Amino acid sequence: MTGMKKKAAIIGGGVIGGGWAARFLLNGWDVAIVDPDPQAERKIGEVLANARRALPALYDRALPPEGRLSWHDDMADAVADADWVQESVPETLTLKHKVLGRLSAMAPAHAVIGSSTSGFKPSELNAEGARAIVAHPFNPVYLLPLIELVGEAETCTRASKLLRDVGCHPLTLRKEIEAHIADRLLEAVWRESLWLVKDGIATTEEIDEAIRMGFGIRWAQMGLFETYRIAGGEAGMKHFMSQFGPALSWPWTKLMDVPEFNDELVDLIASQSDAQSGHMSIRELERLRDDNIVGMLRALRRTKTGAGGVITAHEATLPAPVPGDLPGDLPVTGDRQVPTSWADYNGHMNDAEYLRAASDATDRFMEMIGADTDYIASGCSYFTVETHTRYLAEVHAGDRLRTTTQVIDGTGKRMHLFHRLVRGDGTLAATVEVMLLHMDLTTRATCNPEGIVAERLSRLAAAHADLPAEGSGRHVGQRSKPAVEPA
Template sequence: MSRAAIIGGGVIGGGWAARFLLNGWDVVVFDPDPGAARKIAEVLDNARASLPALYARPLPPEGSLTFAASIAQAVAGADWVQESVSERLALKHKVYAEIAAHLPEGGFIASSTSGFKASDLASGGAPVVVVHPFNPVYLLPLTEISGDPSLCDTAAAVVTSIGMHPLVLRKEIDAFIGNRFQEAVWREALWMLKDGIATTSEIDDAIRMSFGLRWAQMGLFETYRIAGGEAGMQSYIEQFGPTLSWPWTKLTDVPDLDAALIETIGSQSDAQSGHLGIRELERLRDDNLVAILRGLRRTGSGAGGVVLRHEQTLEAEGELDGLPITLSQSVPVTWTDYNGHMNEAAYLELGTWATDGLMALVGADEAYVSAGKSFFTVDTRIRYLGEVHRGTMLTVTTQVLEGAGKKMKLFHRVTKPDGTLAATLETLLLHTDLTTRRACAPEPQVAEALETLAAVHAGRPAEGAGGSVGQRN
């Protein structure tokens, strides 16, 4: 079991702790704040309710969380040391000196700094690499990495293994790449507030209702390439390039953050969001991010591609009670309704992915479908047997009731962690030629695999299969 030492358990340190823990690492935290354990427990609650919901495979068993009485105790035996203390260089150097005295051979310090260069951090002699995340660390995949190239390679491999996307800087710069963009937008927003052009709420609306949604999946250059139409990026630059010299922005100037401007920002922000507590805002943020990330995961775009690639490294489960496990899924918030439990449509979606899992098992995978053959659903019956809430890990096993000729009849059992049935789905599919849209026999290798499973599963009880609507036994 790998072990991570988290030095500093604030917002970022707590997020790192959650990211490592939910990816199977043991975590030791040092933070002199007497409220650190409570704060990290609350962050973990949010993370457990959101991160697993991104995946269609279970994350590794959660690691252990302990709190150390000293830096030395936290660092001893650690495979990874993440520093997330306040952004004061003198404080960081003091902490590094203590960490370095207890680092294992070949170890280094990963710093969550949001602005200091690695060379400045390492000037005291300790081996330090910038590993800068974005909040919430347990959901957003980007980490900006800078420092000694060999240490950067090691750091990149570790963050990739816990489902993150490393961006290794080509050149050392203050504030890195992501924060420089955020700072540019922040400065422009401050001028709009200062000049009375817009309120905090209006500025946030301008971002979240427009380009913020585009950037989530494509970023800047792909977005502008599309804006150039069929002629592409060159056309866009030729058309809009001259605007760079127009006096649209004040990015070369910075407003004075005097008491009046600070009061304006504070009062408007209170009016905008003051009715919600910090944990409510965090849950709202996490729910929105899960919905966006799951949408991007479906297409493999942007951060959704990071989730998909990480998912492929997670161990797929084999069998349960002698039946193949075709899906293991934590119930995401997008599958719940106003009552807080899994809604009817979500059961059908769950069954769809379980059917895909069985199809892949018999060889009717993505490559098979791309070659022009697939199974089409013609009938489904769902029995809802137990209430299921957000975050519940559901395991689906699939029994082949019939697998001969053009027909494939499946029986999915949806099981909760305590072993009780949450639902069953009985579904009939016909093998289809995608070019003619007509039923046809499967390719021999698929037919053979399906017939083999049907023979193995023959004679097993399938409680509820073949019944009519409303029949429970």
């Protein structure tokens, strides 16, 4: 992401406001927060701590340096020079009128003023002269990409671009309607679930299992209509509708018959929920949720499916690793935060993930010398034939991990690389030595590289020839120093 640093003003903290702050801050924006709650700094600080742990784990490139976080009592001071102003005050229309009216008068003319409202329409929000649009997020805002936009077309267009710059997926509604799109769908499921509990058909845990063990995972990557299209088999959606359409008239739903929302129902739901999840604190549940979402989104990212496609597209906008002030300007072939999924039962990075980090570095180095996807498509590539890893220091989930690559040998068919994996504190965590051979993908036999690949590899090998490579050429069990024989 390029250009001048942008600023977001967050009006109202809490879970949603804190999530907005994290989304902007971790993508390099300056963030100003206004919240009268005396516990706001602590609460939002905890949200930020979770976000710092989770959001970078979605990416294999480092996010931009964090922006500057500031706290304000004066709303006018907070919104000065802001590019985005997000209102997340309680869902009371009179309060929103008051706050949005003031923000519309104070904020710069170019600033997008968004409301996190889950139910009110822009015409209702702006009834007393405000200029806000709906920018409705989903919790956790710093992980889930969907933002529903409703309002004036030109403003929604500008808002869409800004949101994509911070890794979101803006969805602009064609018409305004109460509760927008997603919450109307969720409300239908919620009402049915209340009846299932009230009628003794299922407990809260059983209903959650029905979602998370089945269609919840399915919906995460295909949604509703595409899922049903597949359910129609080779004949597709038309066949599905003809087969299951008549069920719409069957007595399967009580959506138009809402159970009385009384203390008895509230107590029933609350007691079952306590039995289901009461053994964990809210923060523990949040971290469990975040780890699960990260794992699912990273899986979706591999296939560029659903929300994974949003992450892939956003990652492409992040700066690729570049050489730093290192001896001989060794190319930086990896710079990332270690995801929680790389940690093992000992709490540190699993052995296999060191090799994964080195493999990613090898791929990046191949791109740098011209052995990229186009080169592979032309019929040649490098295959790994041998590796040797030295584990020198612990690496934990959340650590910054930077990889540099030195060419030991680049003659003929061989590409002999020496990767150094360095923690964010400067500690050398591991070295991974890799021997690769250049291959003809048609004959599956070795061959010499030609052209720009051979030239760049030879040039880098010459530049790195006089650099130390302590630890290269070792074998498993080799002692650091010769054993001293007794006299």
